[in-house]
Amino acid sequence: MLKISELGARTGLSPHTIRFYEKHGLIEASTRTEAGYRYYNDSDVRRAEFVKTARNIGFSLDDIGQLLSIRVDKESHSCQEVTDITRHKLNEVNERIAELESMRTTLSRLLASCCGGPEQATHCSIMDALDNGEVETRQRAGTA
């Protein structure tokens, strides 16, 4: 039986994050001491590790919730349900990659066009391009 900080050490999650995941139904301590301390048994630990693995892959907490509900009752769920979740995630990832690649292309082209030197930016081709909207503008914006 592990305490919360020990589970944290095992999984690489902070106690704060573990409690946060608990609040969202992802992780549970099947035992509590009288004082309320959480204790995690082997099954709890495996579930927590499952969560961490899924998180590392990039699944959202919501996705993970669905995967967990399959995990606790595999007989009632199909491989298709699992691949649906996985494929949906893959589609999101592919879309985002396409957006980012479009940004990359634009940024590279801009960089290639500018001297990058210490001269005044009055003649800067990047500023010019931004001023003139000379940029293929297919995708949604968004942080890196």
Place this chain on the structure above:
Amino acid sequence: MLKISELGARTGLSPHTIRFYEKHGLIEASTRTEAGYRYYNDSDVRRAEFVKTARNIGFSLDDIGQLLSIRVDKESHSCQEVTDITRHKLNEVNERIAELESMRTTLSRLLASCCGGPEQATHCSIMDALDNGEVETRQRAGTA
């Protein structure tokens, strides 16, 4: 001179977003009527279009603020400053793409391993992989 909704139509930004950008110092209406209505002149419109173009490329509002401060006084700034901002963004984009490609690889491999059929998930190789942490887990997680 354009009203806020007309500027919105021109740029594809909502009036809400235009006011939000104003609050963050990106866009300004150089004239206001007595009643307080914003009116945008040609220069304001060009600045707003610059912002929209930069946003489309993927620059953050913070990046755009820096680009704008160069834009209003190009003599005092260099091409190097412009490329620094651009290259920094490109680096972020490249890092994010690398993370997402790692996710894509993992997700594709998982999908390839599972039958995806209507059978019970008791034998599902995706669930097994998640249970056993059999996944290369190099990158930070994050939504799509």
Place this chain on the structure above:
DNA sequence: TATAAGCTTAGAGTTAACTCTAAGGTCAAT
């Protein structure tokens, strides 16, 4: 003149996934 469309502000809400704080209780070791 009445109605509707559009404008104003301040400020709250949204989303995801944490991250931290405060105030106090518990436990192992000295």
Place this chain on the structure above:
DNA sequence: ATTGACCTTAGAGTTAACTCTAAGCTTATA
């Protein structure tokens, strides 16, 4: 018995970029 490390809870704060609401004014049209 006293540290000090660790635990508890409820709830607030963070980040980015919006997005919306409320309550009330203005303007154009019919």
